[in-house]
């Protein structure tokens with residue numbers, strides 16, 4: 311690992327960066343992102359930083375094309391082309407506007423799954439993990455099986471309660487409140503997709519039309535709040551061992567709210583009351599039930615899902631893993 315010091319105005323960041331990682335990638339996981347509109351290919355020229363010193367790669371062909379000789383002499387570099395070989399210091403004069411979205415470090419990501427759909431059109435897809443506290447979004451080229459970019463940001467529904475039950479209670483208080491909760495989550499996901507398209511692809515409107523599928527997983531309560539359906543059933547303990555139906559009442563009208571004209575927005579079905587489809591995604595990703603007996607999986611979050619594989623069956627449950635007083639103050 312190398313040390314990267316970043317200066318902007320009165321802010322100073324100290325980052326541990328894997329050698330060979332670009333300065334743009336390192337900063338994309340922080341609140342101090344460089345401007346960008348090309349996904350790091352060196353073609354937009356927006357990600358300017360000033361190199362103050364350190365052990366880095368020499369300017370690339372893209373930097374010779376995008377930067378004048380005078381800029382290069384002043385130490386200006388393109389952050390997406392600038393890679394650390396050892397410790398280094400850079401100054402950021404004109405960062406991207408503040409955003410709640412951060413890229414996920416590549417080392418935190420699972421490899422692309424095997425198997426790809428046969429597609430000629432609308433080849434892009436969006437995978438969403440809608441968590442109670444955080445939302446994670448990945449943008450995929452489904453035809454070629456490439457994950458193009460990822461984002462992580464807060465679930466803005468937190469204003470209605472940090473825990474699951476308070477949010478369900480808020481949704482039941484009035485249809486307007488339920489619609490507001492649904493809109494907050496939906497808008498956040500769309501913003502994350504737009505952030506990816508703007509910064510990593512360089513085109514927003516036409517690319518939104520090229521998205522063919524959005525798949526959302528999450529705990530049952532978050533999916534209910536996203537569609538505005540099922541919150542009442544979820545608060546009844548007799549439903550906790552069954553799969554609650556949270557499909558939108560008017561699917562066509564609901565799909566139209568996503569501003570992705572050719573995308574089917576697909577919610578993976580939950581397993582039971584508070585065991586959501588995020589657990590299903592975990593099971594597919596980890597292959598737990600193909601592994602040895604006695605394997606345990608925990609998806610630790612505000613709602614923590616747990617699966618135990620005994621070699622023949624999966625035993626599953628969930629437990630609040632976040633606020634200590636889940637549902638405090640409600641009857």
Ligand code: FES
Nearest residue numbers: 348352354355390
């Ligand atoms: S040139 Fe670096 S992000 Fe576009």
